[in-house]
């Protein structure tokens with residue numbers, strides 16, 4: 370498969386992510402993505418193995434748009450988790466949101 374085709378799967382996955390396409394996390398390493406073109410069909414993605422049950426993957430054996438979509442969803446989840454941890458860390462050192470002498474830190478914003 371050409372590099373152009375790979376880039377296009379990446380772009381298609383990115384577009385699905387930006388359009389808030391449905392992704393269901395079954396486990397850390399198993400995700401389900403409903404087919405865009407065929408209602409009722411669910412594709413299963415295993416990120417660690419870079420595999421998907423869709424026809425595109427079966428045919429080309431290359432990362433498909435579902436794989437990339439799942440990668441975007443996982444990256445977003447990690448970002449959210451890190452942001453939440455920062456909020457937790459801040460609340461430990463400054464439970465009332467005030468640090469030092471009237472120094473106010475906005476929760477969730479790194480300064």
Ligand SMILES: [Zn+2]
Nearest residue numbers: 421423433435
């Ligand atoms: Zn797929």
